[in-house]
Amino acid sequence: MVRGQDPQDALQPSAAPVPAAQVLEAQQQRIEAMRKASLATVGVFGTDSQGGGSGVCISPDGYVLTNFHVSSPFGHRMRCGMNDGKMYEAVVAGIDPTGDLAVLKMYGRDDFPTASIGDSDAIRVGQWCFAAGNPFVLATNLQPTVTYGLISGVRRYQYPSGTILEYSDCIQTDASINPGNSGGPLFNANGELIGINGRCSFEKRGRVNVGVGYAISIKQAMNFYGNLRSGRIVDHATLGFTVATDNQGKVVVSNILESSDAYRRGLRFGDEVLKLGDRDIATANQLKNVLGIYPDFWRVPLRFRNEQGVQDTAIRLQSLHQPGELDKIVEGSSERGRQPPGKPTPPDPKDPPADQTEPDKPAKTSKDPLADRYVARKGFGNYYFNRWELDRILSLQEPKKPQLPTSGNQDPKRIQFTGQVLGEPTTVQAVFDPEKIHWTLGDKTESVSLKNGWSPRIQKQEPLPIAIALRLWYQWHEQGPRALGETTYIGKSPVLGKQDLLDDTRIVLGEITAHVYTSSLSGDIELIELYTDRQTDPAEVYFEYAPEASLQRLPSKIRLQYGLETRLAIELTGLESQAFVSPASDAGVQP
Amino acid sequence: MIRPIILLVFAWLCGSMCPGAQAEDQPQPSPRSGLEILFQSAQQSVVKLYGAGGMKGLESYQSGIAIGDGNTILTSWSTVLDVEKVRVVTHDGRRLDAEVIGVDPECELALLKLENSKLPGFQLDPALEARPGQRVFSITNLFGIAAGNEACSYQKGVVMAIANLQSKFSGLRSVYRGKVIVVDVMTNNPGAAGGALIDLQGRLVGLVGKELRDQQSGIWINYSIPVDVLVASVQRIQSGKTRNANTATLAKNPHKTADLGLVLIPNVIPKTPAFVDQVRSDSLAQKSGVLPNDLILMINDQRIDSQKSLQQVLLGIERSDSFQILLQRGTELIRTQVRP
Numbered sequence: 065m066v067r068g069q070d071p072q073d074a075l076q077p078s079a080a081p082v083p084a085a086q087v088l089e090a091q092q093q094r095i096e097a098m099r100k101a102s103l104a105t106v107g108v109f110g111t112d113s114q115g116g117g118s119g120v121c122i123s124p125d126g127y128v129l130t131n132f133h134v135s136s137p138f139g140h141r142m143r144c145g146m147n148d149g150k151m152y153e154a155v156v157a158g159i160d161p162t163g164d165l166a167v168l169k170m171y172g173r174d175d176f177p178t179a180s181i182g183d184s185d186a187i188r189v190g191q192w193c194f195a196a197g198n199p200f201v202l203a204t205n206l207q208p209t210v211t212y213g214l215i216s217g218v219r220r221y222q223y224p225s226g227t228i229l230e231y232s233d234c235i236q237t238d239a240s241i242n243p244g245n246s247g248g249p250l251f252n253a254n255g256e257l258i259g260i261n262g263r264c265s266f267e268k269r270g271r272v273n274v275g276v277g278y279a280i281s282i283k284q285a286m287n288f289y290g291n292l293r294s295g296r297i298v299d300h301a302t303l304g305f306t307v308a309t310d311n312q313g314k315v316v317v318s319n320i321l322e323s324s325d326a327y328r329r330g331l332r333f334g335d336e337v338l339k340l341g342d343r344d345i346a347t348a349n350q351l352k353n354v355l356g357i358y359p360d361f362w363r364v365p366l367r368f369r370n371e372q373g374v375q376d377t378a379i380r381l382q383s384l385h386q387p388g389e390l391d392k393i394v395e396g397s398s399e400r401g402r403q404p405p406g407k408p409t410p411p412d413p414k415d416p417p418a419d420q421t422e423p424d425k426p427a428k429t430s431k432d433p434l435a436d437r438y439v440a441r442k443g444f445g446n447y448y449f450n451r452w453e454l455d456r457i458l459s460l461q462e463p464k465k466p467q468l469p470t471s472g473n474q475d476p477k478r479i480q481f482t483g484q485v486l487g488e489p490t491t492v493q494a495v496f497d498p499e500k501i502h503w504t505l506g507d508k509t510e511s512v513s514l515k516n517g518w519s520p521r522i523q524k525q526e527p528l529p530i531a532i533a534l535r536l537w538y539q540w541h542e543q544g545p546r547a548l549g550e551t552t553y554i555g556k557s558p559v560l561g562k563q564d565l566l567d568d569t570r571i572v573l574g575e576i577t578a579h580v581y582t583s584s585l586s587g588d589i590e591l592i593e594l595y596t597d598r599q600t601d602p603a604e605v606y607f608e609y610a611p612e613a614s615l616q617r618l619p620s621k622i623r624l625q626y627g628l629e630t631r632l633a634i635e636l637t638g639l640e641s642q643a644f645v646s647p648a649s650d651a652g653v654q655p
Numbered sequence: 656m657i658r659p660i661i662l663l664v665f666a667w668l669c670g671s672m673c674p675g676a677q678a679e680d681q682p683q684p685s686p687r688s689g690l691e692i693l694f695q696s697a698q699q700s701v702v703k704l705y706g707a708g709g710m711k712g713l714e715s716y717q718s719g720i721a722i723g724d725g726n727t728i729l730t731s732w733s734t735v736l737d738v739e740k741v742r743v744v745t746h747d748g749r750r751l752d753a754e755v756i757g758v759d760p761e762c763e764l765a766l767l768k769l770e771n772s773k774l775p776g777f778q779l780d781p782a783l784e785a786r787p788g789q790r791v792f793s794i795t796n797l798f799g800i801a802a803g804n805e806a807c808s809y810q811k812g813v814v815m816a817i818a819n820l821q822s823k824f825s826g827l828r829s830v831y832r833g834k835v836i837v838v839d840v841m842t843n844n845p846g847a848a849g850g851a852l853i854d855l856q857g858r859l860v861g862l863v864g865k866e867l868r869d870q871q872s873g874i875w876i877n878y879s880i881p882v883d884v885l886v887a888s889v890q891r892i893q894s895g896k897t898r899n900a901n902t903a904t905l906a907k908n909p910h911k912t913a914d915l916g917l918v919l920i921p922n923v924i925p926k927t928p929a930f931v932d933q934v935r936s937d938s939l940a941q942k943s944g945v946l947p948n949d950l951i952l953m954i955n956d957q958r959i960d961s962q963k964s965l966q967q968v969l970l971g972i973e974r975s976d977s978f979q980i981l982l983q984r985g986t987e988l989i990r991t992q993v994r995p
Contacts, residue, residue: 189806190691214690214792216808220800236800238810238840275810275841276798347748347803 097255098194098210103177104257105208105249106130107145107198108154108168110138118197118208118248119144119168120179120257126152126170127293129285130247131262132159135166136394140438140446144170145198145206147177155437158292158555159445161393162230162300162384163356164262165285166247166445167292171434179249182256184281187235191215195239195261195277197248208248213239221353222263222278230300232356234278235259241277250279258282284357290556290565291359295449297390298555301360301381307337307348315345317368323599325380328627331368338374339367360384362557377628378560382598391442453553457567458544460587466541466617469641478644481534486621486633494531496538497644503531505632515574519596522576522603525626530634533592533605534622536571536578540589545580549573556584559591560628566590588617601627693857694794694809698746700777701807701851702728703796704753704767705742706735707926718795718807718850719743719767720862722889725774728767729889730849731865732758736765737926737960743767745774748804755960757892760952760981760988762880763831763865764888777851777859781883785836785852785860789814793842793879795850795863807850812840812877820867820878827876828986829867835878836861842877843867852879861885906973912965914974915993916940919962926961943993945982952988953981 083091106119106128117134121127128144135142135156144154152170159166170176187193193215196208217236237250241261250259259279291298304324307315314336320327337345341364343354358364360383367376441447469479478497484490485505493504500511505527512518512528521528536548545551550572556565559581566581579602581591588609595602608621616639623633687695700721708715719730728743735741740752753767785791793810801807816837820829836852843866852861861879868875912919916938920930929951934941951959955978959965972978977994 186685188687188691189809190688190694214809214811216810217800217806219805236808238808273841274844276800276808276844349803349805 094253097251097253098196101179101194101196101249101251101255101257102208102210103147104179105147105196106170107201107206107208108134108138108247109143109145109151111141111143113143113151116198116201117244117246118261120196120249120260121146121170121176122178122181122257122289124175124178126154126173126176127157127289128154128168128170129249129260129289130166130168131260132161132164132166133262134247135159135168136161140440141432141434142168144168147207149206151206153434155434155448156445157295157449158298159394160288160292160298160300161390163280163284163288164231165260165280165288165292167289169437169449171437179251179257180255181282181286182252182254182258184235184258184283187215187218187252187258189215189218192253193235193237193239193250193258194253195237195241195245195248195250195279197245197261199240199242199244201244211240211245213237216276219350219353220278221349221356230356231263231278231280233284233353234263234280237277237279238275239277240273240275241279242273245277260285281357287357287362288359290567291554293449294453294553294555295444295446296552296555297394297443297445299360299390300384301355301358301362302384303351303355303379304382305331307351309348315348315351324382325601326366328601329366329377329379330370330375331366331377331379332370336369337366338369339365341365355381359555359557361554363560364558388442394445450553453567454545454551454569457553457569457582457584457587460582460585461541464586464617468538468542469639476644476646478642479535479538480638480640480642481531481636482638482640483622483634483636486635492530492634494534496531496535499646501528501531501535503528518574518576518594522594522596523600525601525603525631527624527632529594529603530605530622530624530632532594533578533603533624536573536580536592537589537607537619540580545569545571554579557581562590589619693853693855694792694806696775697792697851697853697857698794698806699775700725701746701794701796702774703744703799703801703807704728704730704735704849705744707737708735714799714845716796716799716846717848718797718846718863720849720851720859721769721772721774721776722779723776725772725776726769727776728753728769729862729885730765730767731862732760732763732765733848733865736767737928739925741767743769743772744803745772746804746806755958757895758958759888759892760983761831762833762884762888764862764880764885764892766889766892779859779882779886779889781886783854783858783860783882785814785817785854785879785881787814787816789860790855791836791838791852791860792854793838793840793847793850793852793863795842795844795847797842797844797847797850799846810840810842812838812842815839817881820876827867827869829865830983830986830988831864831880833884834881835864836881838877838879840877841875842879843875905970906976908974910969910972910974910978912969914939915969917945919965922962925963927963929959929962929965939993939995943980943991944989945980945991946984949982949984949989951980952983953979955979 104121106121108119108130109116119128119130140156142154143151145151152172154168154170157167157169194210194212196210199209202209216238220234220236222231241264245261248261249257250261252258259281261279263278304326305320306318308318310316317333317335340354345351360381363378363380366379437448439447476498481494483492490506495502502511539548548571552570554568554570557568559566567584569580571578577595579593582589589607592605593602604625606623607619610620621635624631702719704717704719717735719728722729736755743751743753751769753769756766756768758765791812794807796807814836820832820835842863847863848865850863854860861881864878864880916935917940918933920932931947931949933947934945954968957968980991982989
């Protein structure tokens with residue numbers, strides 16, 4: 065009761081206070097934010113429309129973010145219900161069993177409503193937020209349930225609880241998160257997506273909300289999204305070193321692998337770690353927390369202090385799991401999901417476990433409209449999407465493909481790139497013919513075989529790998545990457561000096577592995593990394609294109625880098641193709 | 656009668672906190688809202704406590720609040736405090752050691768002493784009464800989520816009722832049976848006991864109680880102990896009515912547990928609680944009504960926190976003198992007189 069007001073008055077309907085205009089306005093804004101947010105909220109069900117969790121649509125062509133633990137019981141096929149009251153058929157694309165994320169793809173529209181992505185780094189304790197989803201599978205009419213609450217904590221870390229699921233740098237909320245909310249969106253008060261709800265603290269209270277729910281930050285989810293679209297089973301990262309808090313409260317390196325990139329960049333035992341990514345590090349816990357938001361092999365900035373002072377560098381992260389380790393975990397969890405306790409069902413021949421299907425063959429599920437959208441392969445949630453993404457990045461270049469020389473296009477050919485060292489009169493030449501790769505710097509020419517002998521050149525950090533990269537650049541455009549070796553689309557990765565993430569494709573070329581980074585807008589190759597192994601710095605060959613100057617779309621500048629040091633920068637002046645005459649057949653006519 | 660209050664509270668909330676009500680043209684990062692500022696200042700008075708436990712569903716952590724000059728911590732009296740020094744972790748990550756200076760068994764509250772904590776203490780205003788319908792927030796380290804300098808967790812709620820925790824007809828088994836603030840949100844989780852319940856001005860309106868479940872319905876009750884009860888309890892503890900064991904004056908011919916007819920559980924750890932294992936027939940203890948499984952909490956208002964302190968206290972009482980003994984039997988507190 066309001067003080068000083070007559071109790072009798074308060075009981076009169078006519079005396080009911082009129083809410084302030086501000087209150088009504090705030091309410092109207094909240095209603096609007098929830099209405100908009102509900103449009104993109106997805107209910108995830110089995111193909112029999114049973115069971116389920118939640119998800120959120122983030123692209124008009126139907127890509128959905130959800131939890132791995134929501135998608136895994138359904139195997140690779142599910143149905144998604146949306147606020148328009150319709151069910152859409154969906155398949156799983158990529159999965160992240162460590163970070164509890166999965167990406168699904170819905171079919172049936174090309175204008176799915178999407179959530180606008182918010183900034184999860186900007187949220188603070190005390191701000192309002194709301195969750196939308198399908199708790200207790202209540203949404204039989206497919207309208208999501210919305211629960212309102214506070215941001216109770218930020219940057220929380222939740223240890224793996226009996227599984228490998230690790231929630232790092234997550235958001236804690238007291239908005240009700242119940243079974244069925246898993247995988248669904250957490251929005252800020254403006255209706256922008258800030259997290260994927262996934263876990264609660266329950267302990268002895270049974271599986272109902274106790275005012276403590278956790279959401280994976282949307283920053284982490286979007287870091288992984290590009291990789292998840294590749295259809296792979298994606299992995300998290302380790303640093304290659306551990307830290308401890310010393311007696312002065314500093315976070316110092318307590319152990320470091322000499323094979324790690326951090327070691328190669330100069331980090332040593334006892335150095336103080338100051339910053340990883342864009343986050344200051346004040347405790348050992350914080351480092352673990354920040355690390356969790358990055359996929360493996362990402363190159364992230366690191367600031368540390370040694371005897372010489374503060375050092376800024378960038379390190380490549382290593383994989384958290386051994387090759388094949390995640391496949392086994394995924395296998396286990398999807399089998400658990402398929403067989404409810406007490407009801408063992410014989411394996412359905414139409415629905416083979418992912419690892420038993422022959423590679424590259426669509427699973428033949430009779431009458432399934434999406435049978436051709438699923439391809440089982442070891443290491444993948446759904447290999448179909450890997451092929452799809454590779455086709456996508458190749459098609460980006462279609463409108464303005466580099467014009468390769470056509471004169472003398474008869475086989476066999478001899479391809480010759482010519483240029484000169486940037487700022488010097490020294491000329492360079494990279495030539496490859498059907499027999500060898502030749503590299504000329506000034507007056508010195510050396511040759512390597514087309515298939516091997518490359519590793520020592522990379523290990524010794526020689527300039528010749530520029531020629532190997534140029535040949536790869538040429539062949540990528542002439543034959544397409546699939547003709548070159550085992551090709552896998554990795555996802556989107558950061559490249560030093562670039563604002564946006566680039567598409568990352570891995571090609572195994574015999575003894576070395578190449579990573580080709582292409583612009584997500586133009587499809588142009590911007591970087592080729594040549595790895596001998598993960599214990600040695602790769603040769604990094606950066607390509608620059610003069611803006612629209614060259615109609616041929618050929619690179620204008622090429623720069624070779626090892627570690628963080630430029631080894632050689634050249635300006636490209638010409639590319640020609642000639643008919644190849646084998647020196648061996650010439651031998652007879654030479655004097 | 657409740658509605659106008661809720662609406663007023665809500666108007667205040669929306670007016671000052673809803674992002675929608677903030678100026679649109681503010682540069683990033685957005686200015687801190689009233690609630691963010693409130694939480695930031697209130698959390699400095701909440702501490703994380705670590706002590707005994709860690710097995711069989713007994714947590715080894717709980718929450719506490721700094722009161723007064725900041726060198727006194729008020730918290731729930733629980734097994735977590737059964738250690739020589741309780742580890743206190745402050746909002747800024749400092750690790751301090753605190754000593755239990757006294758307990759109030761009836762309210763299940765304890766006071767801890769810190770040296771030079773530099774914490775802002777909550778001021779306990781007994782006139783500050785929570786009212787049904789009032790918006791409140793809890794700040795606790797529930798589930799031990801926060802560690803080091805990480806902030807404790809916040810939950811929003813509304814006061815549902817002010818009531819007594821009577822257990823006569825209900826299935827509630829609580830030692831404390833007095834007045835509580837019942838809230839509509841799951842505040843009383845593991846580790847939350849001893850945390851703060853604050854109002855919209857950041858003032859302390861209650862101390863989050865221990866976990867409590869109704870045995871009949873299985874429902875968990877979420878409650879806090881109101882400030883007037885806290886103030887009275889703190890005064891009782893500070894006035895020395897409940898003191899730690901003191902061996903200043905030794906009796907010439909003191910009581911001994913064996914002579915009283917008490918057999919305690921094996922004394923295996925430094926702070927083995929004074930649990931009664933057996934009571935010999937026709938002994939003084941039996942005549943006073945002591946039963947096996949009773950826990951001896953106090954003798955003559957001196958706190959018994961271990962078998963060691965029980966022996967020390969008994970050493971100060973002449974065998975010919977009678978004394979008062981406070982027992983916990985299940986959730987009942989029983990006072991009895993031992994008369995030689």
